[in-house]
Amino acid sequence: MSDTGHDxxxxxxxxxxxxxxAIGVACLLVGLVISWMVAALGAVIAVVCGFLWAREVTRDxxxxxxxxxxxxxxxxxxxxxxxxxxxxxxxxxxxxxxxxFLEASTLGVGAAIGAIVTLPVxxxxxxxSFTNIDEDEADLGPIENFPEGDYMIATYLAxxxxxxxxxxxAFVRNNGLTDNGEPSFTILYSRCVHLGCPVQPNxxxxxxxxxxxxxxxxxxxxxQSFGCPCHGGxxxxxxxxxAGPPVRSxxxxxxxxxxxxxxxxxxxxxxxxxxxxxxxxxxxxxxxxPGTHVDGVEAWLYPIVPxxxxx
Amino acid sequence: xxxxxKRQTAVDLAVxxxxxxxxxxxxxxxxxxxxxxxxxxRDVSWMQTLGSAALTAFIVQALTGAILALYYKPSSxxxxxxxxxxxxxxxxxxxxxxxxxxxxxxxxxxxxSVFIILLFLHMGRVxxxxxxxxxxxxxxxxxxxxxxxxxxxGFTGYLLPWDQTAYWATVVGINLNGTAPxxxxxxxxxxxxxxxxxxxxxxxxxxxxxxxxxxxxIALIGVHIYLVTRLGVSSPPWSSEQAGRERPAAPAPAGxxxxxxxxxxxx
Numbered sequence: 001m002s003d004t005g006h007d008x009x010x011x012x013x014x015x016x017x018x019x020x021x022a023i024g025v026a027c028l029l030v031g032l033v034i035s036w037m038v039a040a041l042g043a044v045i046a047v048v049c050g051f052l053w054a055r056e057v058t059r060d061x062x063x064x065x066x067x068x069x070x071x072x073x074x075x076x077x078x079x080x081x082x083x084x085x086x087x088x089x090x091x092x093x094x095x096x097x098x099x100x101f102l103e104a105s106t107l108g109v110g111a112a113i114g115a116i117v118t119l120p121v122x123x124x125x126x127x128x129s130f131t132n133i134d135e136d137e138a139d140l141g142p143i144e145n146f147p148e149g150d151y152m153i154a155t156y157l158a159x160x161x162x163x164x165x166x167x168x169x170a171f172v173r174n175n176g177l178t179d180n181g182e183p184s185f186t187i188l189y190s191r192c193v194h195l196g197c198p199v200q201p202n203x204x205x206x207x208x209x210x211x212x213x214x215x216x217x218x219x220x221x222x223x224q225s226f227g228c229p230c231h232g233g234x235x236x237x238x239x240x241x242x243a244g245p246p247v248r249s250x251x252x253x254x255x256x257x258x259x260x261x262x263x264x265x266x267x268x269x270x271x272x273x274x275x276x277x278x279x280x281x282x283x284x285x286x287x288x289x290p291g292t293h294v295d296g297v298e299a300w301l302y303p304i305v306p307x308x309x310x311x
Numbered sequence: 312x313x314x315x316x317k318r319q320t321a322v323d324l325a326v327x328x329x330x331x332x333x334x335x336x337x338x339x340x341x342x343x344x345x346x347x348x349x350x351x352x353r354d355v356s357w358m359q360t361l362g363s364a365a366l367t368a369f370i371v372q373a374l375t376g377a378i379l380a381l382y383y384k385p386s387s388x389x390x391x392x393x394x395x396x397x398x399x400x401x402x403x404x405x406x407x408x409x410x411x412x413x414x415x416x417x418x419x420x421x422x423x424s425v426f427i428i429l430l431f432l433h434m435g436r437v438x439x440x441x442x443x444x445x446x447x448x449x450x451x452x453x454x455x456x457x458x459x460x461x462x463x464x465g466f467t468g469y470l471l472p473w474d475q476t477a478y479w480a481t482v483v484g485i486n487l488n489g490t491a492p493x494x495x496x497x498x499x500x501x502x503x504x505x506x507x508x509x510x511x512x513x514x515x516x517x518x519x520x521x522x523x524x525x526x527x528x529i530a531l532i533g534v535h536i537y538l539v540t541r542l543g544v545s546s547p548p549w550s551s552e553q554a555g556r557e558r559p560a561a562p563a564p565a566g567x568x569x570x571x572x573x574x575x576x577x578x
Contacts, residue, residue, distance in 0.1 A: 126501060164396075165510055166507075289500070292490055
């Protein structure tokens with residue numbers, strides 16, 4: 001092939017000048033019949049448009065030939081083609097080759113598709129454990145069922161649809177009124193703050209006085225301390241750690257009294273309790289997993305706990 | 312060259328020809344030879360079989376676990392017939408009612424301990440023989456990962472019977488994870504499916520025990536065994552042979568054998 005730059009026959013681009021040239025010629029011919037003025041106008045149109053047509057058609061030929069970098073490939077055997085090797089070595093190869101572009105775009109598109117697929121799946125793997133976890137408040141019944149001064153073991157289903165796996169136990173003590181005249185309850189959560197085993201009250205349980213009110217089982221107990229059967233954790237009547245491995249005081253419930261009924265709210269962690277009963281001073285922290293410190297230097301190990309984020 | 316006997320010709324046609332056909336297209340025969348027909352030091356002993364024993368225990372676990380999954384139901388809901396949780400009822404049915412279920416469940420339950428014990432024995436052998444040294448460091452590392460993954464299998468499998476022991480042991484285990492600095496409370500809440508172990512924890516642990524962790528474990532075992540095949544078995548520390556000797560190119564004279572590093576086999 002003589003002209004390697006043009007694989008297909010050269011076709012000039014579309015143009016309006018031939019039509020205008022033809023109009024000019026037609027005008028000239030009509031003018032020869034009717035008026036020399038019309039013939040002169042036709043001649044001018046034909047000459048001008050013919051000139052512009054020719055100029056447009058020959059634009060490629062007149063323009064400067066663009067310099068096209070010849071395609072080069074790495075020479076496998078430099079010895080056989082020393083001249084080519086020398087010439088390619090002298091020229092700087094394109095910094096970003098087609099194969100590198102294709103490689104990068106394949107990896108990029110693959111990574112994008114992978115992220116689109118993976119990120120929602122990862123989110124679904126992790127997030128349900130941290131969202132929509134609010135437990136309903138638990139109604140423990142009329143406060144008259146809680147005689148002043150003694151603990152009552154209250155067990156209830158936090159979510160009756162889930163069955164026994166949602167059974168919770170709280171140790172509820174009516175402290176009477178505070179100095180301000182407000183009702184006071186000490187409500188300890190039964191899970192040990194060592195590793196979550198069920199803490200038991202140390203004292204006789206009055207099974208004869210057991211009652212069940214609206215699905216809540218109530219049993220009076222004369223408890224001066226609480227002990228955990230798993231690893232020997234021991235707490236006093238206010239939930240302070242007395243012995244064993246627990247790292248803080250027993251967790252407590254917030255509570256409210258509505259229509260004369262005791263309603264349990266959310267759990268919170270307790271660093272230490274000083275004083276007793278209605279006059280106790282409680283250092284309160286956001287609830288955290290058993291075994292995690294909430295106060296002191298060790299609490300620095302747990303700067304953010306899920307309950308601080310998810311409420 | 313002696314002419315082939317009639318019997319030899321029949322064997323060639325029946326066995327070798329199909330094998331050649333397969334090998335030409337897949338390389339399976341050469342691959343199997345590379346995997347199995349390896350030179351080993353002359354003074355290996357039963358101590359070097361602990362890894363294979365652990366692998367066998369894992370295969371037993373995988374098979375019995377897959378069969379138990381045909382009958383086990385990971386649900387904490389109450390079965391209206393038995394009045395007990397469905398998971399516990401299905402374990403009871405496997406143990407007491409289904410034919411030979413007690414045996415398969417027992418194999419899986421006790422085999423779990425056998426697997427872990429064999430991993431520790433194997434690890435002790437490798438440590439005491441110094442077999443973790445160059446060039447087998449990555450074998451040691453993948454082996455440690457296999458041990459950790461095996462522990463995760465034990466942790467997740469322990470909850471599945473859904474009895475009091477399973478539940479409270481898992482509560483303790485999850486809260487143990489929760490005491491890890493920084494990420495611990497998040498890990499614990501992820502495993503429990505909420506602040507406390509809820510009904511979602513049982514199917515979650517089942518899926519981890521059945522699908523995710525075994526997939527990781529099988530992949531790790533594959534890498535581990537590939538490295539064993541590639542690098543070969545090390546000599547015991549009391550071996551009189553010099554370690555690291557090059558493999559002789561000529562037919563081996565008496566006493567010579569593969570050194571510390573073998574080439575890729577199949578030859």
